[in-house]
């Protein structure tokens with residue numbers, strides 16, 4: 525019994541998908557042009573597909589699970605369950621118009637022509653805003669459309685914004701925030717669910733570790749109480765005596781979001797020799 529996973533064959537999500545499996549301790553041997561690979565140390569079979577096709581394969585249970593962008597999942601509207609955000613492939617689906625256009629609200633789009641590869645999501649957005657506009661579907665190079673007179677606005681994926689900039693466009697409205705997610709088939713068997721739970725346990729440990737750092741510091745004993753009060757830790761910080769009398773070594777785990785604030789407070793409270801170390805896996 526194996527779990528069948530669909531990932532992108534090549535493109536924006538391919539490398540990060542393979543990397544995540546590796547970080548989960550799963551090795552797949554992939555010949556350059558192979559469309560299928562088996563993990564050597566986990567009951568997993570990997571199919572390499574076009575990302576647009578992944579929701580369909582999972583709906584049909586040809587693949588049990590898939591790694592794919594939320595943008596594709598919600599555009600394709602297939603019967604699949606979104607199980608876990610994967611933390612990579614982060615981008616947004618946005619409306620953009622020519623730089624210099626007066627876009628004050630979505631009402632700008634009324635009666636206009638919008639070029640996009642996401643007709644379903646754009647239609648949904650227009651319906652919510654009660655705006656009538658024409659959707660012109662194209663499969664790629666969407667950003668060129670206003671410049672060649674094909675459309676008045678576009679709706680496409682943006683991350684750094686450099687593609688928009690280079691094409692003289694400006695982002696005016698975000699219609700969806702997206703990242704890669706794990707989707708699963710609705711007809712997954714109980715035995716396969718056991719395997720999926722094992723994989724999810726590993727993915728969550730990898731994700732948590734990425735959001736946290738291990739921190740070690742030296743503290744004078746008379747400041748210990750204050751320093752400890754600043755540190756969350758998984759339970760409470762570890763405190764060990766240093767060889768030098770009157771000093772201790774304090775170990776803890778800090779979340780990325782609060783990291784710099786706490787480091788500043790620790791320094792102000794008298795902490796010295798602060799070391800910050802990445803965590804590989806984190807199991808709570």
Ligand SMILES: Nc1ncnc2c1ncn2[C@@H]1O[C@H](COP(=O)(O)OP(=O)(O)OP(=O)(O)O)[C@@H](O)[C@H]1O
Pocket residue numbers: 532533534535536537573574575576592593594595596613614615681682683684702703704
């Ligand atoms: N600029 C970006 N930054 C981050 N993530 C992105 C970016 N562009 C796209 N993505 C995410 O990566 C996914 C795959 O993008 P890519 O451009 O490789 O797709 P594609 O050209 O449709 O590939 P395929 O050949 O598999 O159909 C997108 O659906 C989206 O979720």
Ligand SMILES: O=P(O)(O)OC[C@H]1O[C@H](OP(=O)(O)OP(=O)(O)O)[C@H](O)[C@@H]1O
Pocket residue numbers: 536664665667680681682683684685686687688
């Ligand atoms: O805001 P940016 O960082 O410029 O990224 C946005 C661009 O990235 C994606 O295309 P990609 O480069 O993956 O090429 P593709 O259109 O051939 O898939 C997307 O379709 C945008 O065109």
Ligand SMILES: [Mg+2]
Pocket residue numbers: 574575576
């Ligand atoms: Mg595609």
